[in-house]
Amino acid sequence: MAYSDSAPSVPLRWNFSQVLGQQLPSEPLQNDDIITTVAFEKRGDYLAVGDRGGRIVIFERDDRNTNVSSNRRDLEQRDFALRHPKFRYKTEFQSHEPEFDCLKSVEIEEKINKVRWWMTHDNLQFILSTNDKTIKLWKVKEYKVKHVKEMAPPLCSENMLLAERSFVPGLETTSAANGYRLEWIEKTPQNHLPPQDVDSEIGGIENPFRSKCQKVYASAHSFNINSISNNSDYETFVSADDLRINLWNLEVSDQCFNIIDMKPSNMEDLTEVITSAEFHPLHCNLLAYSSSQGLIRLSDLRHAAICDHASRIFQHRESNGSKSFFTEITSSISDIKFLNDGQHLLSRNYMNMKLWDMRRESSPVAIFKIHEHLRPKLRELYNNDCIFDKFGCCFSGDGLHFASGSYSNLLRIFSPGSGREEGIKLEIRGNSDRTRV
Secondary structure: OOOOOOOOOOOOOOOOOOOOOOOOOOOOOOHHHOEEEEEEOOOOOEEEEEEOOOEEEEEEEOOOOOOOOOOHHHHHHHHHOOOOOOEEEEEEEEOOOOEEEOOOOEEEOOOOOEEEEEEOOOOOEEEEEEOOOOEEEEEEEEOOEEEEEEOOOOOOOHHHHHHHHOOOOOOOOOOOOOOHHHHHHHHOOHHHOOOOOOOOEEEEEEOOEEEEEEEEEOOOOOOOOOEEEEOOOOOEEEEEOOOEEEEEEOOEEEEEEEEEEOOOOOHHHOOOOEEEEEEOOOOOOEEEEEEOOOOEEEEEOOOOOOOOOOOEEEOOOOOHHHOOHHHHHHOOOOEEEEOOOOOEEEEEOOOEEEEEEOOOOOOOOEEEEOOHHHHHHHHHHHHOOHHHOOOOEEEOOOOOOEEEEOOOOEEEEEOOOOOOOOOEEEEEEOOEEEEEO
16 A cells, blocks of 8 residues: 555545533543543444543444335435444443552542553454553453242253152152153142243343453563553563663563663653554564654664564654754654554654655654644643643554544544645534534
């Protein structure tokens, strides 16, 4: 898959679909209810949402098994109608609790920083969640529970029927061969027979979504964890903080391996920190991580136990005339994502979103400008600390559309080859949307 300005892209019409967890007008906004991270399950059937209160809320897609009318006209309308995915609330659980670090005398808040779905070979679903210091592995499973209102008495076995004959008057004679049960029923008085009109009644069937903490990975990071990424080998994952990246085995919670360490011997010499880390979706030995200097490093875990030297470094060298004190801050990469094909990488800094070809390190194949209109106001943004705000990025399943957030409830969507360099702006307000081209 190659990207070029001349490559046509299928035009999409963006419409409002659904609001999950809408706040009531009379309900005050609680700090614990603020969303901090979201993650879709690989097939798109489930959505996990983490918040400041340490909770994880799971929503399930509810339009997969919609009953289709047999009416021909309805079927034709369904073919041309745009089906929006619909999600419904499934369950929620408390992932993290507030803690206190006695050695550093620091409170560790329960806020969820990242959530990742983990699908095993046997289709079991797990969730990796992390706050600033502790990572937890949760197993989420759906159970079918039947509620029985009334249970009929169990049927008597043949041995029990034979034993009952000695206690019922008038049944002392031996029954005919293979016909004792019928004879016993015919001759037994009605007050000695079990009631025949009592049936078990199923009160209802529920599908509860239960969660259970399987593993706790703690005490491995001195700085706050900013990202976690599960590997394509279904056995390992990485966790990254500002200066270190650790490699974990899913089954071993009390030991990890430090594979990248950027901490200098003297902290006064610190000039760069890690901002995000992501495993390659196809090759389990490749790991990409970004930094505050606008660099993306690609490391091969087969080369050395400590991957201090990157195999490739992706950097967009802008013209020297445009560099300033503020551009060094805005060039810090806040998020990176591998596309599903494994050949492209998406990155986001304060000003732009960039699409990289893994075979070309010198410059991105596409630059999507998001905050260029704020460039004259960088000094003001620095004074009120807004210049340090971080934004994420994401892409569609086919890898042709890219999105990222902005200020004023704006979502920016870009489609290379669509002829719209500025992309599409979606302004979300409550239960409606406004689209501006």
